[in-house]
Amino acid sequence: MEHARITSLQVAERAGVSQSAVSRVFTPGASASAKTIAKVRKAAEELGYRPNRVARTMITGKSRIIGLVVAYLDNQFYPQALEHLSNALQEKGYHVLVFTATNSPEKVEEVMRDLLDFQVDGIITASVAVTSDLTVRCNAAGIPVVMFNRDQDGADVNAVTSDNVNGGRKVAEFLVQCGHRRIAHISGWDGSSTGRDRRRGFSEGLAAHGHKPHQIIDGMYNRDTASQATRDLMDSLTPPDAIFVGNDHMAFAVMDTLRHELGLKIPQDVAIVGFDDVPLAAWPSYDLTTVRQPLNRMVEATVDMVIAQIDEGVIAPRRVAFDGPLIRRSSTRQPKGQET
Amino acid sequence: MEHARITSLQVAERAGVSQSAVSRVFTPGASASAKTIAKVRKAAEELGYRPNRVARTMITGKSRIIGLVVAYLDNQFYPQALEHLSNALQEKGYHVLVFTATNSPEKVEEVMRDLLDFQVDGIITASVAVTSDLTVRCNAAGIPVVMFNRDQDGADVNAVTSDNVNGGRKVAEFLVQCGHRRIAHISGWDGSSTGRDRRRGFSEGLAAHGHKPHQIIDGMYNRDTASQATRDLMDSLTPPDAIFVGNDHMAFAVMDTLRHELGLKIPQDVAIVGFDDVPLAAWPSYDLTTVRQPLNRMVEATVDMVIAQIDEGVIAPRRVAFDGPLIRRSSTRQPKGQET
DNA sequence: CACTGTTTTGCAAGCGTATGCAATGAAGGG
DNA sequence: CCCTTCATTGCATACGCTTGCAAAACAGTG
Numbered sequence: 070m071e072h073a074r075i076t077s078l079q080v081a082e083r084a085g086v087s088q089s090a091v092s093r094v095f096t097p098g099a100s101a102s103a104k105t106i107a108k109v110r111k112a113a114e115e116l117g118y119r120p121n122r123v124a125r126t127m128i129t130g131k132s133r134i135i136g137l138v139v140a141y142l143d144n145q146f147y148p149q150a151l152e153h154l155s156n157a158l159q160e161k162g163y164h165v166l167v168f169t170a171t172n173s174p175e176k177v178e179e180v181m182r183d184l185l186d187f188q189v190d191g192i193i194t195a196s197v198a199v200t201s202d203l204t205v206r207c208n209a210a211g212i213p214v215v216m217f218n219r220d221q222d223g224a225d226v227n228a229v230t231s232d233n234v235n236g237g238r239k240v241a242e243f244l245v246q247c248g249h250r251r252i253a254h255i256s257g258w259d260g261s262s263t264g265r266d267r268r269r270g271f272s273e274g275l276a277a278h279g280h281k282p283h284q285i286i287d288g289m290y291n292r293d294t295a296s297q298a299t300r301d302l303m304d305s306l307t308p309p310d311a312i313f314v315g316n317d318h319m320a321f322a323v324m325d326t327l328r329h330e331l332g333l334k335i336p337q338d339v340a341i342v343g344f345d346d347v348p349l350a351a352w353p354s355y356d357l358t359t360v361r362q363p364l365n366r367m368v369e370a371t372v373d374m375v376i377a378q379i380d381e382g383v384i385a386p387r388r389v390a391f392d393g394p395l396i397r398r399s400s401t402r403q404p405k406g407q408e409t
Numbered sequence: 410m411e412h413a414r415i416t417s418l419q420v421a422e423r424a425g426v427s428q429s430a431v432s433r434v435f436t437p438g439a440s441a442s443a444k445t446i447a448k449v450r451k452a453a454e455e456l457g458y459r460p461n462r463v464a465r466t467m468i469t470g471k472s473r474i475i476g477l478v479v480a481y482l483d484n485q486f487y488p489q490a491l492e493h494l495s496n497a498l499q500e501k502g503y504h505v506l507v508f509t510a511t512n513s514p515e516k517v518e519e520v521m522r523d524l525l526d527f528q529v530d531g532i533i534t535a536s537v538a539v540t541s542d543l544t545v546r547c548n549a550a551g552i553p554v555v556m557f558n559r560d561q562d563g564a565d566v567n568a569v570t571s572d573n574v575n576g577g578r579k580v581a582e583f584l585v586q587c588g589h590r591r592i593a594h595i596s597g598w599d600g601s602s603t604g605r606d607r608r609r610g611f612s613e614g615l616a617a618h619g620h621k622p623h624q625i626i627d628g629m630y631n632r633d634t635a636s637q638a639t640r641d642l643m644d645s646l647t648p649p650d651a652i653f654v655g656n657d658h659m660a661f662a663v664m665d666t667l668r669h670e671l672g673l674k675i676p677q678d679v680a681i682v683g684f685d686d687v688p689l690a691a692w693p694s695y696d697l698t699t700v701r702q703p704l705n706r707m708v709e710a711t712v713d714m715v716i717a718q719i720d721e722g723v724i725a726p727r728r729v730a731f732d733g734p735l736i737r738r739s740s741t742r743q744p745k746g747q748e749t
Numbered sequence: 750c751a752c753t754g755t756t757t758t759g760c761a762a763g764c765g766t767a768t769g770c771a772a773t774g775a776a777g778g779g
Numbered sequence: 780c781c782c783t784t785c786a787t788t789g790c791a792t793a794c795g796c797t798t799g800c801a802a803a804a805c806a807g808t809g
Contacts, residue, residue, distance in 0.1 A: 074550070076795055087759045092797060099797090102757060122526045123466050124795035127764045132463065134506070134527075143688065148488035155509050164527070165507050166474070169495050186462045187474075187504070210414070321692065329693035348483065352661065353669035354694045416765055427789045432767055439767090442787060464765035467794045 075118040084112035095120045126188060135375060136184040138168045138177065138194040141290065144318040145347040146362070150195055150217065153368040161376060163190070170197055172260075178203060185210060191375040193217055198261070201226065213378035217371050218362070220262040220388060227378070228388040229371045233263050233344075236360040237270025238277075239395045240313045240342050243358075245278045246404035249311040249340060252280070255288040255298045255323060257315030257344075264290070264315055267344060271313055283309045288319045295319035299326040303333070310339060311401070317343040317350045317359055324355060324400065340401040350398070358401040361393045415458040424452035435460045466528060475715060476524040478508045478517070478534040481630065484658040485687040486702070490535055490557065493708040501716060503530070510537055512600075518543060525550060531715040533557055536601070541566065553718035557711050558702070560602040560728060567718070568728040569711045573603050573684075576700040577610025578617075579735045580653045580682050583698075585618045586744035589651040589680060592620070595628040595638045595663060597655030597684075604630070604655055607684060611653055623649045628659045635659035639666040643673070650679060651741070657683040657690045657699055664695060664740065680741040690738070698741040701733045 077091040084091065086105055093099035094109040101109075112118075126132040135158055141147055155165045166187060170180045177194075181203055184192055192207060195217045201224035207214045213227065220228040244252050254271055257264025264287075272282055284302060288295040295314065299322075302309055314320035320343030327333045327341075335341055343350060346361035370389050378384050417431040424431070426445055433439035434449040441449075452458075466472045475498055481487055495505045506527060510520045521543055524532055532547060535557045541564035544554045553567065560568040584592050594611055597604025604627075612622055624642060628635040635654065639662075642649055654660035660683030667673045667681075675681055683690060686701035710729050718724050 074795090078795080088795090089759060089761095089797080090757090092795095093758085096797070100757065105757080119522070119526055121528070121795055123463055123472065123528050124764090125797075126463050127467055127766095127795080128797045130764085137507075142488045142492040145485070145488075148482045148485075148491075151488075151507070152482040152509055155507055159509070164523070167477075167491070167495055167505050167507050169492055169499070182459070183504070186459055188461070188463050321694075325693045349689075353665045354661075414765090418765080428766080429768080429789060429791095430787090432765095433788085436767070440787065445787080461765050464794090465767075467765080467796090468767045470794085 074121070075116045077118070077120065080109060080112045080116055080118045083116065084108040092120075130188070131379075132188045132190055133163050134166050134187065134189045135163050136168060136187065136189040136192045137165045138170050138180055138184070138192065138197050140170055140172050140195070140197050141318075142169070144290070144316065144345075145349055146218075146316070146318070146345045146364075147195055149347065149364060150368065153364060154193065154195075154217075154371065157368055157372045161372065163376070172197060174198070174200060181207070185212065190379050191215070193371060193375060194219070196261070196263070199226070208384050211382065211384075213375055213384050215371050215375050217367065218263060220266075222262065225386040226388075227374055227384075227386055228262075229367050229374065230263065230266075230388075230390045231360075231362040231367065231393045232390040233266035234270035234273070236344060236393055236395075237267040237272075237313075238274035239270075240344075240360060241271045241274025241280075242278070243395055243397075243404065244311045244313065244340065244342065244401070245275065245280060247311070247340065247402050248405050250280065251283040251307060251309045252311045252313065253283045253302050253309035254285045254313045255295050255302070255315060255319060256285055257288065257319075258290045259287045261290070267315055283307075288315055290316060290319060292319060292322040295322045296326045296330075299323045300331070303327070303331055303339075308339075311336075311342070312339060313342045315344060317345040317347045317357060319343075320357055320359070320400075321349065321355055324357070335400050336402045342395075342401060346393075346396050350396075356398045356400060358398045359396055361396050363391045363393050366391050414461070415456045417458070417460065420449060420452045420456055420458045423456060424448040432460075470528070471530055471719075472528045473503050474506050474527065474529045475503050476508060476527065476529040476532040477505045478510050478520055478524070478532065478537050480510055480512050480535070480537050481658075482509070484630070484656065484685075485689055486558075486656070486658070486685045486704075487535055489687065489704060490708065493704060494533065494535075494557075494711065497708055497712045501712065503716070512537060514538070514540060521547070525552065530719050531555070533711060533715060534559070536603070538601070539566070548724050551722065551724075553715055553724050555711050555715050555718075557707065558603060560606075562602065565726040566728075567714055567724075567726055568602075569707050569714065570603065570606075570728075570730045571700075571702040571707065571733045572730040573606035574610035574613070576684060576733055576735075577607040577612075577653075578614035579610075580684075580700060581611045581614025581620075582618065583735055583737075583744065584651045584653065584680065584682065584741070585615065585620060587651070587680065587742045588745050590620065591623040591647060591649045592651045592653065593624045593626075593642050593649035594622055595626050595635050595642075595652060595654045595659060597628065597659075598630045599627050601630070607655055623647075628655055630656060630659060632659060632662040635662045636666045636670075639663045640670070643667070643671055643679075648679075651676075651682070652679060653682045655684060657685040657687045657697060659683075660697055660699070660740075661689065661695055664697070675740050676742045682735075682741060686733075686736055690736075696738040696740060698738045699736055701736050703731045703733050706731050 343359035683699035
């Protein structure tokens with residue numbers, strides 16, 4: 070019943086060569102004469118042989134599997150990132166073992182342990198904070214860790230992000246140019262580098278024009294929190310006339326709350342700017358002005374970084390930040406002097 | 410430099426027992442005295458030993474990895490499914506190796522081959538059609554394949570879906586009750602069982618009340634196609650007064666097109682019903698009436714099915730379809746006699 | 750043809766674990 | 780105290796492959 074798996078030995082017998090010959094034919098970079106290659110290929114074909122990756126992993130210590138730790142799959146940015154990462158890695162012969170983790174340090178710890186058991190060649194964490202202790206241990210084990218869309222101040226880690234500080238600054242400048250003076254910020258989670266950097270860039274950007282944030286509330290990258298923050302902001306004698314929201318995911322909640330709960334118009338009553346430029350931001354229902362994170366370049370850089378460090382065996386922490394453009398849509402007014 | 414991995418042998422030496430003893434301590438169901446267990450646990454703790462899953466896989470033939478083949482990550486339903494599946498499997502000690510595949514048979518073929526190389530214990534395909542030839546080969550290799558949210562007529566495969574026929578029927582009945590008479594359908598891809606079943610249920614449901622579909626267009630589960638279909642439907646002397654859309658993902662595009670391109674009101678001018686009940690459907694911007702696919706139960710059933718077949722070793726094709734409720738929201742009117 | 754340099758090839762040793770088997774020891778009954 | 784029974788333990792092997800090493804085949808040169 071059990072269709073026994075074909076091994077290299079069986080192929081060897083049928084081809085009339087040694088088992089090592091078979092192995093060499095299927096090992097890129099090994100030497101074999103044209104004649105044996107032909108014989109082995111034929112026999113393998115006939116038997117339907119495929120090398121056993123597990124056995125190969127045992128020997129070489131390389132699994133060609135990358136562990137991906139991911140947290141917020143309800144934010145459209147991450148499925149998208151997952152898809153791109155998976156495809157890019159597949160292209161290079163790697164595959165993705167997915168772990169979901171809430172953002173509690175213990176859970177992440179546990180997940181990373183598990184990951185190491187699987188002999189993954191590298192780890193990518195998407196918006197998940199990793200204690201530097203943990204990355205040290207991974208590095209000691211020769212396993213590169215790259216943080217995608219998150220950074221860790223001070224720690225010696227690999228990180229690929231967009232230029233969040235600059236992004237925040239761009240938003241500030243743009244909103245000032247649009248004539249706004251009471252600009253609030255529902256920030257990304259303060260425990261995340263992205264959240265902090267965007268907030269900082271925003272504050273700096275306003276300061277450069279002699280302004281100050283009207284109010285800042287931590288939205289925790291959470292829809293409900295962002296909605297509540299919106300209510301709190303607007304329930305004031307001097308509500309903001311523009312809100313920069315820490316990411317698109319929250320911005321949608323903010324827009325929903327403003328329009329359907331508070332009955333306000335966007336951008337007439339309040340202008341909204343997000344961050345990420347997920348596909349949903351371009352849908353007409355939201356049509357959200359936002360800072361685009363250059364997903365393709367970020368993914369490419371992440372994949373290159375992991376693979377380079379796997380190949381070189383050296384892990385010299387690197388960090389990259391890509392600049393992303395501000396995409397203007399109808400959730401904001403035209404800047405002064407550009408009205409149509 | 411290279412922090413060598415700790416092996417069971419080193420633990421054995423430190424604990425003063427044989428390597429087999431160590432193995433047995435870490436193998437559930439193996440026998441060892443309380444004393445050795447203590448000694449081994451202690452030594453393992455001190456050295457930071459963790460059993461090597463790859464070596465274990467070599468011996469047992471079980472990797473505790475499930476391959477997940479997924480296609481449409483831009484439809485929110487699938488990230489959600491992915492997250493739930495991953496969590497449910499993690500809970501049972503399994504992990505998920507993700508493969509993305511376009512829905513071309515060749516690509517799927519290639520992906521499944523790869524998957525087998527990794528010695529996965531089972532395969533879950535999410536909305537991906539698998540040739541029965543392929544499942545036969547997997548079964549021959551003793552690897553269960555479960556299709557999630559898709560079925561294959563006639564073939565001997567495992568499938569977990571919601572009751573799509575009945576769901577379509579419910580929509581038809583509801584829309585008739587609301588007083589609609591020109592009810593169109595932008596159907597799910599005709600090459601998918603879900604698309605066909607929903608369409609069939611819808612047609613049957615209308616027929617049961619003596620009605621007929623106003624018009625049916627294949628939306629291919631694609632936003633652009635659905636938008637175009639919407640334009641085509643509405644550009645008529647007798648446009649529909651209600652549209653049942655094959656899934657939420659397309660329904661959002663339809664709503665966007667109706668409102669922002671054609672300037673129509675929902676549900677006053679046209680009522681819209683979707684299918685899936687993704688989180689986005691509950692957001693106030695859409696507030697879409699839709700048939701809920703009972704994700705939790707579907708995931709649970711899928712996981713149970715895979716694991717049962719792994720454990721039993723027997724692969725007796727099973728198929729389950731869960732009934733899902735119609736969730737009424739403001740994209741449709743109140744049914745006759747229930748107006749407030 | 751002898752000699753050297755270069756491929757190609759087979760042999761055999763492992764990679765880290767699980768497990769059948771036989772040996773050991775402990776426990777219990779008479 | 781002896782014999783039986785059963786749980787525990789160690790030994791040795793196997794899982795399917797890669798790879799260092801040395802022998803063998805080949806090619807090229809004078």
